[in-house]
Amino acid sequence: MKNLIAKKTYTIPFVIWIIAGTLIPLASIAYYGFTSREGGFTLGNILAMFRPDHMQALGLSLLLAFISTAICLIVAFPMAMILRESRFGKQGFLIFVIILPMWMNFLLRTMAWQVLLERKGVINSIITAVGLPPQEMMNTPGAIVLGMVYDFLPFMILPIYNTVSKIDNSLIEAAYDLGASRTTTYTKVILPLSVPGIVSGITMVFIPALTTFVISNMLGGGKINLIGNIIEQEFTINSNWYLGSGLSLVMMLFIIVSMLALQKFDKTGGANLI
């Protein structure tokens, strides 16, 4: 059918934008990633991921991102269900309360945990006031996980809530009607139907957690290196764009693989969820 509103030429600025802002920049990462300092083609920047220190950073990144995503998911799902079942007015208030922290700069939110966890911070002063010895909480992987969960939790709750809130009540009633127990209804009806929300929640938490260098820098005190920190340092401190680009390409590979896996999971409707 003929479209009367629009002309194809309206897309021209956009096309220029995605070429200059997305395609060429990505291509330049690829270019630097496969180029040696001397200017020749090399796989060295890619293979540098296998250096022990890089492998360790990547391994730790994957581990911490995985743990914090899992914690977010476990915490967020019941929250989304509670939201779904709460009354309309209260629901609006609760969503408001979850969104509000997202509006605060995440650096400040991360800083708040620094204030709480530091050797002379709020928590330790409470602990010592009770007469216990101060705890070393900062600069640990645990602090980083805590920061990730704190920063990204709303990004898990909201998409899951969005999908579960759209599940028709009659489906749940139908499950009960057909003799399903509460548990069965959850595992066989509600959980599979909320897969799209879970998938987008995981994407929104896992990828920033995997690639962060800020949280690890602030709560890890520069002593714990994640893959994000390694890459950032190659660009800002070592000025080795070639190596930095090569490692970025490998990291992108991990992002793409995890997204494809999630997408497949979404398409199968989470059939292998349980």
Next chain:
Amino acid sequence: MSELIRLEGIVKRFDDTMVLNGIDLSVEENQFVTLLGPSGCGKTTTLRIIAGFETPDEGRVFFDGKDITNMPANERPVNTVFQNYALFPHMNVGENIAFSLRVKNKSEDEIRSRVKKALKLVNLKGFENRRIDQLSGGQQQRIAMARAIVNEPRVLLLDEPLGALDLKLRQEMEYELVRLKNELGITFIYITHDQEEALTMSDKVVVMNEGYIQQEGSPQEIYDEPVNAFVADFIGDSNIVPGQMVDERVVKIDGVEYPCIDGTEEGFPPRRRVDVVIRPEDIDIVPYGKGQWNGTIISKLFIGVHYEMLVQSEDGKVEWLLQNYDQHDVGEKIGMKVDPENIQIMHKPKSDAESAIEIDL
């Protein structure tokens, strides 16, 4: 009556799909013309070409003798009632109706009085300040009508305007439409896939399929004398059976010979293979052996005023559809007869147009 709109050899393709295959159509002033056909038959495209939303690949559109093929939609003296009304959701009823008057920079006084008049015409007096989403489907339909007629177009195009309404409302609106047309004294071109709507309201029905006009004529003509199996099947339930002319004004169906009123003069000489249409209400039930042919009732449905029965003809392969007021039981053997003038003889499909239809059947 004089001719107001003429389509000449309209051809339209969408990405290599032929949508209109050379449409010739003439609409006279003050006529209620209905384009009738299944979805995808090209009726909506025909309407959009008249409205100016599509340009034909070939052929011309004339309005009052003037070629308007390339005239933009906003300059044509036609207005449309859209299928889903296309009421502007961010404007209230009054603003919607006033839209075309505001475009023309009419004075606010004139706008107010004409909106009022239009609302009165569609029986929704005082609805000016209602919001669109406060209206029922039937009311939205009327507002869409009011908006389209407020500018006094010479032709009103209606694209399945009753499609979204329930049955009772639809029947009510059919009367309304006819009344409105008479009051306004303008031409209506109406699109529907509902044969009942078409037969009830129209002066002229144009049956379309696969981008071809199959038949045009008064509702009576279309119903009584369908020119081919498609039209017969589309206009109401029918028995459409293959037959062969065996003599002047004698046709043989399923091994039985019947007198009919068509012969060489009408283009059906002896030995010619034909299609025969017999309406289910035209078959009379008589005691077994007393009719022209016999059969056994294999199913029966009660449909409001009458019964609908399927009858398997004796030693034949044809299942006949019958409508009858009398009660007969399934399994009963009956005789049947039909008057010669109720046997409608049709040509077997031979042209491109007609063989295209055959696929549907």
Next chain:
Amino acid sequence: MKKAIGRIYILIIMLFLYLPILTLIVLSFNEAKSMSVWTGFSLHWYAELFQSRLMMGAIVNTFSIAILAALIATIVGTMAVLGMSALKPRTENVLLGINNVPMLNADIVTGIALMLFFLMIGAPRGYMTVLFSHTVFCIPYVILSVRPRVNKNTNRLFEAALDLGASERYAFRKIVLPELWPGITSGFLLSFTMSVDDFIITYFTRGAGINTISTLIYSEVKIGIRPSLFALSTIIFVVALLVLIIVNIRQERANKHALA
């Protein structure tokens, strides 16, 4: 019982979300620099914040970049949505696929990619490069919010307006634009907040001369946390709270209006 568990659960989550923020707010009024001992009420951290030239410059940069980036992204994105509806579905899908890249990609990769691009073309990094980079990640959000509004129905309403005699310009202004407006405004607001909130992409594309609130916080935190940052947190929190409350009230009013 079930209800009680639910309430406790909500309470724990709320405490987890708000205790750190509350701590910052309380400490912002503390007289001492200490992060643990309360020595008395004071507003002098706020005074320090407002006297900081660096911070004021960063605030101006943050908001001017956010407004400009959101504006450019809204115009380019809305035009793109309209134009794409006239394209073949396959072409449209390719464009939408590329459009999604900055949204799905990790910010660090987007930031590095843009930085390399600027270095390659020899563009001096500063205000303009940050602004351009922000439009790059804002456009996808505009397209995401405007696109659902351009559908078959928009086209039908446009046709209806033409049918009633309107010129294409008039029909666009009076019918199409009001239809798209909610999508356009939410795209603009989304872009604005994404831009204000961004740190990572700004960090890589800003060069040395310019700071936004985020980059300034980062460099200050690295040196050592000063309570003026707590004051900043408090102000941002209060502003966010007020904005959200106003938005909510307006929305509720609109809903009530729709129901009436």
